[in-house]
Amino acid sequence: MLKVTEAPAYFARYREIIPDFEKFLAHLREPLPLYFRLNELKAPDPEVVLAGLARQGVKAEAVPGFPHFYRAEPRDFPLGNTEEYYLGYIYPMTLSSALPVIALEPKPGEYILDMCAAPGSKTTQIAQVAEDKAVIVANDRRLDRLTALVANLKRLGVACALTTLYRGEVFPFGVPFDKVLVDAPCSGEGRYREGYEGELLYQKEGHTNLPAIQKGLLVRAFDLVKVGGIVVYSTCTFNPEENEMVVDYLLRKRQAEIVSCTYPLPHHPGVTEWEGRPLHPDLQKTARFYPHETQAVGFFVAKIKRLF
Amino acid sequence: MGRRKKIHKEAKWPRVVSLKEREEVLSFWEERFGIPKEIFQDYLLLSTAKNYWLFIAPPDLRPLQNLKVQTVGLLFTRRVSRWLKPTSTALQRFGHLATKNVLELSPSQLDRLRREKRLPFEAEVEEGYVIIKCEGKVWGCGLYAQGKLISFLP
Numbered sequence: 167m168l169k170v171t172e173a174p175a176y177f178a179r180y181r182e183i184i185p186d187f188e189k190f191l192a193h194l195r196e197p198l199p200l201y202f203r204l205n206e207l208k209a210p211d212p213e214v215v216l217a218g219l220a221r222q223g224v225k226a227e228a229v230p231g232f233p234h235f236y237r238a239e240p241r242d243f244p245l246g247n248t249e250e251y252y253l254g255y256i257y258p259m260t261l262s263s264a265l266p267v268i269a270l271e272p273k274p275g276e277y278i279l280d281m282c283a284a285p286g287s288k289t290t291q292i293a294q295v296a297e298d299k300a301v302i303v304a305n306d307r308r309l310d311r312l313t314a315l316v317a318n319l320k321r322l323g324v325a326c327a328l329t330t331l332y333r334g335e336v337f338p339f340g341v342p343f344d345k346v347l348v349d350a351p352c353s354g355e356g357r358y359r360e361g362y363e364g365e366l367l368y369q370k371e372g373h374t375n376l377p378a379i380q381k382g383l384l385v386r387a388f389d390l391v392k393v394g395g396i397v398v399y400s401t402c403t404f405n406p407e408e409n410e411m412v413v414d415y416l417l418r419k420r421q422a423e424i425v426s427c428t429y430p431l432p433h434h435p436g437v438t439e440w441e442g443r444p445l446h447p448d449l450q451k452t453a454r455f456y457p458h459e460t461q462a463v464g465f466f467v468a469k470i471k472r473l474f
Numbered sequence: 475m476g477r478r479k480k481i482h483k484e485a486k487w488p489r490v491v492s493l494k495e496r497e498e499v500l501s502f503w504e505e506r507f508g509i510p511k512e513i514f515q516d517y518l519l520l521s522t523a524k525n526y527w528l529f530i531a532p533p534d535l536r537p538l539q540n541l542k543v544q545t546v547g548l549l550f551t552r553r554v555s556r557w558l559k560p561t562s563t564a565l566q567r568f569g570h571l572a573t574k575n576v577l578e579l580s581p582s583q584l585d586r587l588r589r590e591k592r593l594p595f596e597a598e599v600e601e602g603y604v605i606i607k608c609e610g611k612v613w614g615c616g617l618y619a620q621g622k623l624i625s626f627l628p
């Protein structure tokens with residue numbers, strides 16, 4: 167566990183890439199605002215939900231540029247204990263977590279693989295955007311996490327998803343996926359924040375070689391999507407070794423193209439050089455999102471097209 | 475002894491029901507709750523043992539059937555002895571479309587039903603499975619019979 171006083175030293179390696187670095191560090195001591203997605207699959211009339219929350223003292227305001235998303239106050243309100251949550255009308259999630267699905271642009275009728283899906287904030291968002299009419303394969307390698315995903319699909323009333331328990335790297339071929347989302351396991355640096363007890367809620371996945379896992383997942387995702395299809399790769403970390411360098415690896419191994427994308431939150435181009443090593447120039451078309459600019463968890467999103 | 479033979483992966487896949495069975499299940503929803511069959515036209519009806527699942531009809535199901543699946547779709551209806559019983563999960567999703575056999579409870583009635591599991595109850599609905607609603611929200615399935623309301627809420 168990293169203490170907030172140790173954060174400046176830990177993040178120092180990103181001084182050159184994180185804009186307003188001092189502001190970023192200061193921001194880590196502030197709590198993030200609370201957001202939720204309103205699930206119109208189950209709540210065709212949002213007013214019923216908003217009125218119900220209002221009666222409990224929750225003020226909810228629609229977020230411009232993010233259909234179905236609301237900012238809720240007070241920000242420490244336990245949304246998870248409400249009837250609205252229990253009945254699957256709402257899904258609390260950080261705002262930046264909506265970005266990968268915005269890049270994915272799911273449509274009814276598409277075959278979509280969510281390769282690292284649990285606990286399902288993005289799977290259920292895909293289902294909602296595609297009006298429960300895309301064919302979603304929601305996969306995760308961990309059974310305990312898949313159980314949470316299955317519970318969320320049920321809670322939100324999603325009927326367009328099936329769930330599988332594969333290691334993403336060996337997900338079987340055969341389904342003609344139009345799109346694949348790789349919301350990869352990562353070091354989670356973008357979530358760093360001073361907790362209520364003055365600690366950072368930092369989780370690092372032990373000593374596993376994350377970039378190696380991420381490369382394996384992304385290459386497989388690319389090989390699973392059909393020619394002309396889209397792969398979205400996302401993480402909640404700042405580390406270029408888990409972001410641009412993973413995508414750079416794919417660009418060198420396969421005929422892939424990075425697609426530009428517009429997002430409703432401030433962002434910065436991906437880096438094209440890291441620790442003296444030049445990367446593919448097109449990586450500037452990927453997007454980096456920082457907490458102090460977005461009031462949400464830090465994110466990286468790359469939208470990739472399979473050319474061949 | 476020896477290793478147990480692995481179940482063939484397709485054995486785990488729920489079976490697509492026959493037209494006749496589909497008709498039976500969807501007619502139940504239509505007759506009992508007034509929810510037209512067309513509401514479900516984009517969905518397949520799958521079955522495992524006594525359960526029916528709703529799953530979006532893909533352009534082609536076959537490639538998906540090669541996957542080893544954990545769950546497919548939304549639990550929709552169950553066969554309970556001779557009867558069909560809607561799940562609370564499905565009612566929470568589609569119950570707002572119902573035109574009959576809906577019980578509107580007050581918050582205190584709902585509270586009591588959830589705690590005590592059954593209530594003495596008089597209502598102008600047919601005996602059988604009912605949709606339990608409270609303040610515009612569908613909570614799920616109940617059974618109304620002989621002046622009692624029995625909870626099947628999760």
Ligand SMILES: C[S@@+](CC[C@H](N)C(=O)[O-])C[C@H]1O[C@@H](n2cnc3c(N)ncnc32)[C@H](O)[C@@H]1O
Pocket residue numbers: 281282283284285286287288289305306307308311332333334335349350351352379383
């Ligand atoms: C960032 S989380 C996904 C969050 C999820 N997409 C959401 O929005 O709710 C990463 C997930 O990847 C899973 N995972 C880790 N290694 C994996 C692998 N090799 N194949 C598939 N899933 C993996 C983890 O169990 C974890 O649930």
